[in-house]
Amino acid sequence: MSHGVRAAIIGATGYGGAELIRLLQAHPLVQITSVISTSNAGAPLAEHFPHLQEIVLDVLDVLDVDLIAGKADVVFLATPAGVSAELSPKLLAAGLKVIDISGDLRLKSSADYEKWYKKPAASEEALARSIYGLSEVFGDEVKGSDLIANPGCYPTATLLGLIPAVAAGWIDPSTIIIDAKSGVSGSGRGVSLGVHYSEVNENLTAYKVNKHQHIPEIEQALSRVAGKPVITTFTTHLVPMTRGIMATMYASVNGERTLEDFTELYSQYYEGRKFVRIRKNGKLPSTKEVFGSNYCDIGFAVDERTGRVTIVSVIDNVVKGAAGQAIQNLNMMQGWDETTGLLFAPVYP
Numbered sequence: 001m002s003h004g005v006r007a008a009i010i011g012a013t014g015y016g017g018a019e020l021i022r023l024l025q026a027h028p029l030v031q032i033t034s035v036i037s038t039s040n041a042g043a044p045l046a047e048h049f050p051h052l053q054e055i056v057l058d059v060l061d062v063l064d065v066d067l068i069a070g071k072a073d074v075v076f077l078a079t080p081a082g083v084s085a086e087l088s089p090k091l092l093a094a095g096l097k098v099i100d101i102s103g104d105l106r107l108k109s110s111a112d113y114e115k116w117y118k119k120p121a122a123s124e125e126a127l128a129r130s131i132y133g134l135s136e137v138f139g140d141e142v143k144g145s146d147l148i149a150n151p152g153c154y155p156t157a158t159l160l161g162l163i164p165a166v167a168a169g170w171i172d173p174s175t176i177i178i179d180a181k182s183g184v185s186g187s188g189r190g191v192s193l194g195v196h197y198s199e200v201n202e203n204l205t206a207y208k209v210n211k212h213q214h215i216p217e218i219e220q221a222l223s224r225v226a227g228k229p230v231i232t233t234f235t236t237h238l239v240p241m242t243r244g245i246m247a248t249m250y251a252s253v254n255g256e257r258t259l260e261d262f263t264e265l266y267s268q269y270y271e272g273r274k275f276v277r278i279r280k281n282g283k284l285p286s287t288k289e290v291f292g293s294n295y296c297d298i299g300f301a302v303d304e305r306t307g308r309v310t311i312v313s314v315i316d317n318v319v320k321g322a323a324g325q326a327i328q329n330l331n332m333m334q335g336w337d338e339t340t341g342l343l344f345a346p347v348y349p
């Protein structure tokens, strides 16, 4: 593996970890050298995930920074909030590159993190050093970095759907309303009453209204692009499906802009970026059209009567919203083509 990297995955027994393993084991420039568990070390990974039997033969390692440093070049953290804040500085000090898919390093303000996540924030040094890896927007900063805060699943769908129009000044950021829906895998593999089959099946639930931890993350990125503070209304819903996020966004349009204008603006903004696909002629995407893939598909409707645009953005929460974008960031950190190992089509139907 002269030009490749050795990767370790912490949180390998969770959904984000499992998806990292699925994608990385097919990546031509990455070798998985350690899969780590704090609760099942010593057991074969396939005991935990039978779907990986005879595909990934590794035994789960204990979480030990020196052990990881001896085996790997890059570490993915697919761990609950609070873990990376403590662990990432130690991994960096051991000479490892770190890609964190949790929310611990995304918010630049530690006060915001503590308010929304209700946990102690990472050090100011770690927060200052981390790069917010929304690949298609801030990807230039990712190259050469050693600490990536991978964006959240809802923020990825939302921001890719809003940023071109905000950056161009075509929508009034103060009027943005985001109505987002997620499949149940977004809440992880751990069991809780809210994700119990009987609670989710044939049901649709709004949750964390005005309290969701992704609100400050979305506002931080929109404010950066708008060049002024932006606050938004963001409501999340749990949908009885396994994977997928749809963010439906509404905003008042500045000036006279047609559907064709929006389609052209977005097509130009994402030109050459393989993983964002713009629907033409007012066609709107659905979650199944990106299932199992690293694509984000975006469509529009413009209402001349109200002067508002509706933007619909869909992703697979575990791929583009987590493991896929994390690997896209690894590719860019390493100076590889961003699509390396990720050009698989969505699973359909």
Ligand SMILES: NC(=O)C1=CN([C@@H]2O[C@H](COP(=O)(O)OP(=O)(O)OC[C@H]3O[C@@H](n4cnc5c(N)ncnc54)[C@H](OP(=O)(O)O)[C@@H]3O)[C@@H](O)[C@H]2O)C=CC1
Binding pocket: 010, 011, 012, 013, 014, 015, 016, 017, 036, 037, 038, 039, 040, 063, 077, 078, 079, 080, 081, 083, 101, 102, 103, 151, 152, 153, 185, 186, 187, 188, 189, 190, 317, 318, 321, 322
């Ligand atoms: N699911 C999704 O769609 C997305 C998730 N995320 C974020 O990614 C992270 C992982 O999510 P997800 O995979 O869904 O969660 P899961 O609950 O499925 O998995 C988390 C894993 O973390 C490990 N873990 C728990 N406590 C610790 C600890 N103290 N130290 C080290 N490892 C620990 C557990 O494994 P073990 O007990 O074996 O160590 C567990 O399997 C979360 O921060 C989540 O918010 C981000 C985007 C999308």
Ligand SMILES: CC(=O)N[C@@H](CCC(=O)OP(=O)(O)O)C(=O)O
Binding pocket: 081, 101, 102, 103, 151, 152, 153, 154, 182, 183, 184, 185, 186, 187, 213, 214, 236, 238
């Ligand atoms: C369906 C569902 O429960 N989704 C989770 C997404 C969690 C997540 O990705 O959290 P971080 O990005 O903050 O790590 C939620 O709404 O909290």
